[in-house]
Amino acid sequence: MAIVTDTYEKLCGFLDSEKTDDDCEAFEEAALIYIDWKEELEEICGLILPEDGRFRYTSEDNADEEPQITIYKGDAAYPIPFPKDCYYQWEVLKKLDEVLRPEYVLMEYARYRGADGWGLLCLSHEEYERLKEKYGVALYEQFIPGIYDNVKDFEEKQNELIYGKQTVNNEDKAGKDKKGILGKIKDLFHM
Numbered sequence: 001m002a003i004v005t006d007t008y009e010k011l012c013g014f015l016d017s018e019k020t021d022d023d024c025e026a027f028e029e030a031a032l033i034y035i036d037w038k039e040e041l042e043e044i045c046g047l048i049l050p051e052d053g054r055f056r057y058t059s060e061d062n063a064d065e066e067p068q069i070t071i072y073k074g075d076a077a078y079p080i081p082f083p084k085d086c087y088y089q090w091e092v093l094k095k096l097d098e099v100l101r102p103e104y105v106l107m108e109y110a111r112y113r114g115a116d117g118w119g120l121l122c123l124s125h126e127e128y129e130r131l132k133e134k135y136g137v138a139l140y141e142q143f144i145p146g147i148y149d150n151v152k153d154f155e156e157k158q159n160e161l162i163y164g165k166q167t168v169n170n171e172d173k174a175g176k177d178k179k180g181i182l183g184k185i186k187d188l189f190h191m
Contacts, residue, residue, distance in 0.1 A: 007031050008127045015135050015142065024111060028119065032109060036117040037089055041069055044092045048122050050104055071099045090147070093118065097147045101125075107143040108154065118147075137162050 010031035017023040028034070033047050045057040054074060059067045069092065070079045080095045082088055097106045105128040109119030121143065123131070131139050140161040148154040 005124070005127065007121060008123060008131070011121065011123075011131065012134070015131075015138055019142075028109075028111075031121065033120045033122065034112075034117060035089060035093065035120060039089055039117070041067060041088055041092050044089060045069065045071065045096065048093075048096050048100075048106065048120065050100075050122060050124075054103070055099070071095060073099050090149075093120075093147045105145045106147060107145050108147065110142055110144065110154075110158065 010027060014023060014027040014031070017027075035044055035047065042057070042059045045059075049055045049057060049071075055072065057069060057071045059069050062068050068079065070077050072078070078095060078099050080091055082091055093106070100106055100122065102125055105123050105125055107121045107123065107128070109121070112119030128145065140158055144154060144158050144161065146157065148157060
């Protein structure tokens, strides 16, 4: 029998709701991991890494602007490289996503995409598979598994999951307009 976490239960409740502003705010406060673009890098690891004993991280000060962070999965070490002029928080999230797989799935919340940070969930792979089976497209209208470089990549992955095809510049290969949820929201608010 699988362990069902509190986050999974809250996500199911949210996906079953009408998703009014009140529903969204209640869910965001109760279950979402919010990472601000100014978040301390060590705090990001502490907020996201599961407390199951398989994952940990270390942080060492160095002469550079940011500390050297290493994520551990069992005995394997995964240092986080920080290329020159990179977005440090994003580099940490990208490495966390890589290290957590396949045991866990880090998911981005569509409502926060393009804001001053990320809204994330960290679910076990089993919980993610159950959600895919139970909600299908409704899950992908709200959350996309993985961490993406930019809004365009995020929207393309969302379109692929919802419509079952890859898109190029928000158009499917047949040329039909498939803007996805975020594209439709931008059109609605003339963004």
